Every structure is written in structure tokens, then in C-alpha cells.
Amino acid sequence: MVSAGTSGALALSVDHLSKRFGERMAFDDVSFAVGHGEVFGFLGPNGAGKTTTVRTLGTLLAPTSGAATVAGLPLTPENGVEIRRRIAIMPESPGLYLRLSVRENLACFADLYEAPDATDRINRALRAVQLADRAHEACAALSKGLRQRVALARALFSDPEVLFLDEPTCGLDPAAARDVHELIDSLRQRGVTIFLTTHRMEEAERLCDRVAILNTTLRAIGRPDELRERLFAQTLTVRTRVLLPAPGRVFGGRRRRTVDRRGAPLARGRLPRAHRREHGGGPDMSTRRVRAIFWKDLREYRRNRSLVLAMAIFPLIFIIQPLIAVFALAASASSALAHEHVLLYMLGIPALVPVFVAAYAVVSERQQGTLEPVLTTPIRREEFLLGKALAAFLPSVVAAYAVFAFFLACVAIFARPGVASALIQGPDLLAQLLFTPLLTTWSI
Numbered sequence: 001m002v003s004a005g006t007s008g009a010l011a012l013s014v015d016h017l018s019k020r021f022g023e024r025m026a027f028d029d030v031s032f033a034v035g036h037g038e039v040f041g042f043l044g045p046n047g048a049g050k051t052t053t054v055r056t057l058g059t060l061l062a063p064t065s066g067a068a069t070v071a072g073l074p075l076t077p078e079n080g081v082e083i084r085r086r087i088a089i090m091p092e093s094p095g096l097y098l099r100l101s102v103r104e105n106l107a108c109f110a111d112l113y114e115a116p117d118a119t120d121r122i123n124r125a126l127r128a129v130q131l132a133d134r135a136h137e138a139c140a141a142l143s144k145g146l147r148q149r150v151a152l153a154r155a156l157f158s159d160p161e162v163l164f165l166d167e168p169t170c171g172l173d174p175a176a177a178r179d180v181h182e183l184i185d186s187l188r189q190r191g192v193t194i195f196l197t198t199h200r201m202e203e204a205e206r207l208c209d210r211v212a213i214l215n216t217t218l219r220a221i222g223r224p225d226e227l228r229e230r231l232f233a234q235t236l237t238v239r240t241r242v243l244l245p246a247p248g249r250v251f252g253g254r255r256r257r258t259v260d261r262r263g264a265p266l267a268r269g270r271l272p273r274a275h276r277r278e279h280g281g282g283p284d285m286s287t288r289r290v291r292a293i294f295w296k297d298l299r300e301y302r303r304n305r306s307l308v309l310a311m312a313i314f315p316l317i318f319i320i321q322p323l324i325a326v327f328a329l330a331a332s333a334s335s336a337l338a339h340e341h342v343l344l345y346m347l348g349i350p351a352l353v354p355v356f357v358a359a360y361a362v363v364s365e366r367q368q369g370t371l372e373p374v375l376t377t378p379i380r381r382e383e384f385l386l387g388k389a390l391a392a393f394l395p396s397v398v399a400a401y402a403v404f405a406f407f408l409a410c411v412a413i414f415a416r417p418g419v420a421s422a423l424i425q426g427p428d429l430l431a432q433l434l435f436t437p438l439l440t441t442w443s444i
Ligand SMILES: Nc1ncnc2c1ncn2[C@@H]1O[C@H](COP(=O)(O)OP(=O)(O)OP(=O)(O)O)[C@@H](O)[C@H]1O
Pocket: 021, 024, 025, 026, 027, 044, 045, 046, 047, 048, 049, 050, 051, 052, 053, 092, 263, 264, 265, 266, 267, 268
């Protein structure tokens, strides 16, 4: 164990840190330090502020007051990207792209971390969580516990200096939980600093060098055996002659109330304000990260049958009116005004389809809970948005061109020759070809 008391060797140092959501204090005036290579347990009941602390130290939320140093860097908006490069977070819920395979999920994150030897790292992480034989399965087909393991593999392969594990064994069977414990032991031997939140004292005792007990404020901190001695050893057994109707009123229900109290669920989905600020522009935009988001989105679209069907049918609506107009025209009525009107109508496709695709992309990230894990990688806001915009742009332009080509083929084959020759003219075709991508970009 590395003592946290020695300055200069601290992986985490937290100094009077607080986070408030409106009227509610999530955690208040919390101070502690974690040494390099230490496994530090963060124990507390529901709603104690454990996850909020992890999200704050992981740069997803800005603290209300106080200061901290994470992986050797002060917790400031400017250091957000560099801190995220040095840490990894396994969040409470796995947050996986369910239509993508296990390996595709990890490959996407390898690109977000710009990992140099991605395939090797992914293979090692998969072996570590014993998922090598299921790497090609879609995450949607995995059980809850197996998804937890994928999330763990994702947190491991970037070789973080500090690894935050938010209740990593929650929902796992005893054998799987034991595997995770062994994995944490092996990470400790490799010198990784681990910040582990848990509800379970015995898990903290088994794994942690030191434990902090949080219930909005920090209640105690020390070695697990010390804490057990201090908090749980002195018990008084009282036997009553008769059964008491309300024992809590006599002996004080404080402890039981603490255990039973439930915190309100963590609000998800909205891009945290601190993150929006921290992920603001920087000069070194990474094309690899943009490509990772782009290809990941395209894969998700392609594997969503409802979306593919909607993309095939929705644009066709825009050629019904033009086709009716064209076939209702007499051969002599092939005026410029008539065909301009027809072509303008079809520009509805590049104007509307991208909105539909982009809305789907956002809803899908929220539903799968993937925003949080993505935003804890070193990605910048611009890279994320550009990847998403390109992924909405490509299918929209392809759909618009395909429908336009279909329309022209119908006109060329079935319309009266006079109408067809008036409609199929070089400048109009060129205008349609140019306006489609311009309008798509504007719409996005
Ligand atoms: N985004 C948010 N907006 C408003 N309140 C929040 C938000 N996130 C957390 N809280 C509140 O902050 C408090 C601490 O929540 P947190 O999720 O950190 O607890 P926790 O210790 O992780 O609990 P659990 O063991 O249930 O996971 C709770 O009262 C919660 O309702």
C-alpha cells in the first residue's frame, strides 16, 4: 500500500470539495487523498453522493466549491481532456452500444483514446474479463452481468493511471463478483490506483487498502479493519420482556433510516454543463475520434431495421406530388415554371431527413446510457458533434440522390417525351446535385 499521507505521490487529492444540485447537496466539504497504487474504497448508502463524486472527479460535473487534483492534474476546465486521458471510469450502468458487438464497442473506445495497439489491448482486456469467446456477439444479446464485464474491459484497455469503478459487482453472481475481485487484485499488483464505490463493507474489506465512509459528508476514513473496529465493534444487545410495538421510537431509528433511505435516480442524458465547457474547442482535433463516432453511428443505423425502413419509405413521400404533377402535364405544358416547382419540392428530402436521423442518434445515445462513458474519454465536443453530423449527412444525401435518380428514371421511361426533355436538363440537374448536400449541411 502507498501511504496517502505523503504529498507528491498522490493519485487523487480532494480538498473541501462540494457539489450542489439546486437545493440539494450531493456531497459536502469532502477532503481525502489517495496514493498511487492504492485501492481506495468509497462506501455509503443510496444517495450518499458516491456517483456524483466520481462524476465530478471524472470531469463530467463541475464542483460547486473546493479543489481537487486528479492523476497529478488540478481539476480545472482546461485540464479536462488531459485528465480524461489519464483516467478511466466504469459507470454505474454499463452504457454500451447494444447493436454493436463487444469488440466493436471496445474498438470504438480504443479510437476515442487513440490507443496505438488497439487490437492487442482489446484482446488482453477481453481475456481479463473472460469474454474472449463472446467478442463477436452483439451487446444486446448479453446478460446484465456480461454487460458489466464489457464495461469493465472498456475501462481497462486504455491502461489508466486512476481507475474509477462505480459499484462494479452490483448485479453480478458470486462467481462473477469473485472474478472482478481477482481482477482488481491483479490491477493493484500492476500499480493501478483504484477508486472503488460500493455499498458492501465486506467487499471494501476484501479489496481496499483504505476506505472512506460518505453520507453527503465524509463520516470516517481509515483502514477497513480500523473502521470496523471503530464503527461496528461496540454493540449493545437489549432484550425486552415484552415485544415493543415501535422499538425505533425507544432506541432511535436513525441507523435503520439511514440504511433504508433511497436516493432519487441520477438524472441522465443532458450533456453536463461542465463537460460542455471543458469539451470546448482546442487546436488539436483528432480525425480518429471523429471517424470513431461516424462509423459507430453508421453501423448502428444500418443494424436498425426500423430506421432503414423509414429511410427507404419517408423520402419516397416527396416524389408522389412531383410524379402526379409530371404525369398530369400535357406534352405542351412543359414550361420552366412547372418543372422548377417539381424539383423544388424534392429538396424537402435533404431538408428534413437529416433532422430525423440526428434526432434518432441523440435519442439512441440517451436510451442506451452511452453519453456518460463516451464523454469520460478524451473526446472534445467538436469531435463528437462532427462525427455525429457526418453520420447524419451521408445517409441523408444518399437517400436524396437515390430518390432523385428514381424520379428521373420514372420520368424518362413513363412521361410524355416533351415533358421528359423539359425536365431533364443539365442546369437543373446540376442545381439539384449541388443543393442537396448544401441543404443537408444547413439542416444538420
Ligand atoms: N443530476 C442530478 N440532478 C439533481 N440531483 C442529483 C443529480 N445527480 C445526483 N443527484 C442527487 O445527489 C444525491 C447523491 O446522488 P448519487 O447518485 O451521487 O448517490 P450514490 O451515493 O451514488 O447513490 P447510489 O448508491 O444509489 O448509487 C442524491 O440525492 C441524488 O438524488
